[in-house]
Amino acid sequence: MILPTALKALLPPTSHALCEGARYSKNEQLFLTGKKPEWMFYVVSGEVTLERTGLQGEPVVLQRTRQGFVSEASLKSAKYHCDALAIIDTTVVKIPIREISAELDRDPAFASRWIGMLNSEVRRLRLHCERLSMKSVKDRVLHLINTEGQNGTYTAATGLKSLAGELGVTHEALYRTLAALEKAKIIQRLDGVLSLHILQG
Amino acid sequence: MILPTALKALLPPTSHALCEGARYSKNEQLFLTGKKPEWMFYVVSGEVTLERTGLQGEPVVLQRTRQGFVSEASLKSAKYHCDALAIIDTTVVKIPIREISAELDRDPAFASRWIGMLNSEVRRLRLHCERLSMKSVKDRVLHLINTEGQNGTYTAATGLKSLAGELGVTHEALYRTLAALEKAKIIQRLDGVLSLHILQG
DNA sequence: CGTACTTTTGAATCGCATCAAATCTGGTGG
DNA sequence: CCACCAGATTTGATGCGATTCAAAAGTACG
Numbered sequence: 001m002i003l004p005t006a007l008k009a010l011l012p013p014t015s016h017a018l019c020e021g022a023r024y025s026k027n028e029q030l031f032l033t034g035k036k037p038e039w040m041f042y043v044v045s046g047e048v049t050l051e052r053t054g055l056q057g058e059p060v061v062l063q064r065t066r067q068g069f070v071s072e073a074s075l076k077s078a079k080y081h082c083d084a085l086a087i088i089d090t091t092v093v094k095i096p097i098r099e100i101s102a103e104l105d106r107d108p109a110f111a112s113r114w115i116g117m118l119n120s121e122v123r124r125l126r127l128h129c130e131r132l133s134m135k136s137v138k139d140r141v142l143h144l145i146n147t148e149g150q151n152g153t154y155t156a157a158t159g160l161k162s163l164a165g166e167l168g169v170t171h172e173a174l175y176r177t178l179a180a181l182e183k184a185k186i187i188q189r190l191d192g193v194l195s196l197h198i199l200q201g
Numbered sequence: 202m203i204l205p206t207a208l209k210a211l212l213p214p215t216s217h218a219l220c221e222g223a224r225y226s227k228n229e230q231l232f233l234t235g236k237k238p239e240w241m242f243y244v245v246s247g248e249v250t251l252e253r254t255g256l257q258g259e260p261v262v263l264q265r266t267r268q269g270f271v272s273e274a275s276l277k278s279a280k281y282h283c284d285a286l287a288i289i290d291t292t293v294v295k296i297p298i299r300e301i302s303a304e305l306d307r308d309p310a311f312a313s314r315w316i317g318m319l320n321s322e323v324r325r326l327r328l329h330c331e332r333l334s335m336k337s338v339k340d341r342v343l344h345l346i347n348t349e350g351q352n353g354t355y356t357a358a359t360g361l362k363s364l365a366g367e368l369g370v371t372h373e374a375l376y377r378t379l380a381a382l383e384k385a386k387i388i389q390r391l392d393g394v395l396s397l398h399i400l401q402g
Numbered sequence: 403c404g405t406a407c408t409t410t411t412g413a414a415t416c417g418c419a420t421c422a423a424a425t426c427t428g429g430t431g432g
Numbered sequence: 433c434c435a436c437c438a439g440a441t442t443t444g445a446t447g448c449g450a451t452t453c454a455a456a457a458g459t460a461c462g
Contacts, residue, residue: 063330108309115277118316122322122323126251127263129264129329130263130264143261161407161409170451172450175410360441361441362441371418371420373419373442374419380443
């Protein structure tokens with residue numbers, strides 16, 4: 001089992017061998033509400049949603065992950081509180097909750113790294129919320145470049161259509177907005193790389 | 202210093218005496234980018250924003266907190282990475298970072314509670330993101346009742362206008378949507394309490 | 403070369419923001 | 433107690449921006 005670099009640095013070396021790779025086909029379920037959590041999942045590729053059934057029986061999506069942890073927040077839970085579904089073909093790393101949880105109590109340095117990971121997650125999610133509460137696509141794109149970009153440059157690794165989903169807009173709206181921003185010389189585009197034009201102060 | 206119940210249960214008793222209450226007036230700053238973090242802030246009432254200056258000099262809001270932690274994610278940082286501003290008169294509890302950080306390394310039970318707190322925060326933020334990526338006000342309201350409510354009932358403690366802000370819509374749109382949902386017998390309203398009508402299966 | 407997917411542009415429609423204004427509310431001071 | 437004010441709540445009218453539906457052009461891959 002080859003772990004992604006981020007996971008390797010985070011988890012204690014003794015736990016690496018306990019992790020397992022797994023693949024899920026489109027529409028396959030990773031876990032179900034009410035089951036006892038045994039694994040945490042780290043999405044390497046594909047897309048996983050966490051869903052709950054609303055009071056009227058309609059599905060309510062709680063989370064959507066293309067890369068990173070799913071259900072790391074059920075580390076201390078007695079049972080899963082939602083269903084996990086691979087909505088396209090997906091590759092994950094399965095991490096044994098029991099061992100990780102015990103290790104967290106035993107190894108303060110690991111707990112400290114784990115807290116650091118959660119801190120980053122909180123920060124990123126807050127940025128995401130702030131972005132999604134902006135009304136125009138233009139504002140969301142500029143906020144994205146300003147907050148997620150490196151030095152005024154953001155790389156859309158998974159394609160613009162996928163980016164549109166993350167920004168909470170249709171891909172048509174995103175394409176049009178990018179074209180307009182480029183025409184107005186506010187940004188430049190090369191492949192999937194968006195760069196702010198530097199304003200001379 | 203009287204701590205809010207949630208804080209009291211979370212922090213180790215030895216640290217309670219080290220916390221301080223504080224008040225900030227509208228437009229007063231809690232901390233500035235680049236300064237060494239000495240305090241974490243827990244907002245009791247009012248509203249605090251974290252802001253950063255964009256590449257074109259415009260302010261970019263990273264977070265907006267009416268209740269709960271601000272900057273708990275800078276627990277392990279060498280310096281603040283943004284500015285904190287009270288946008289209305291605000292009351293907070295100041296928590297000494299140095300002592301809390303040391304205590305986290307020393308007290309595994311506290312670290313475990315802290316991880317639990319961060320897990321809740323991550324869950325709530327993910328729900329919030331999911332809600333904000335819904336296109337219609339109606340969907341956002343129903344998602345709110347389904348996920349944040351108790352048994353189909355959500356209580357808007359801070360008023361509907363404030364709720365509109367959290368939902369990322371104007372207060373006019375929220376009022377109209379609530380009126381329409383009530384007229385369609387999908388929800389009921391009493392004061393600030395929103396309840397789903399039960400569908401009989 | 404054909405299939406599937408992304409990227410792009412066009413046109414029509416709709417929901418929400420915006421601007422305006424009226425009503426209602428709680429709190430303050432005369 | 434009443435006049436008054438600041439906010440919250442509500443309803444109305446208008447316009448814009450994003451969604452939606454459609455279709456064409458570009459791209460990757462077997």
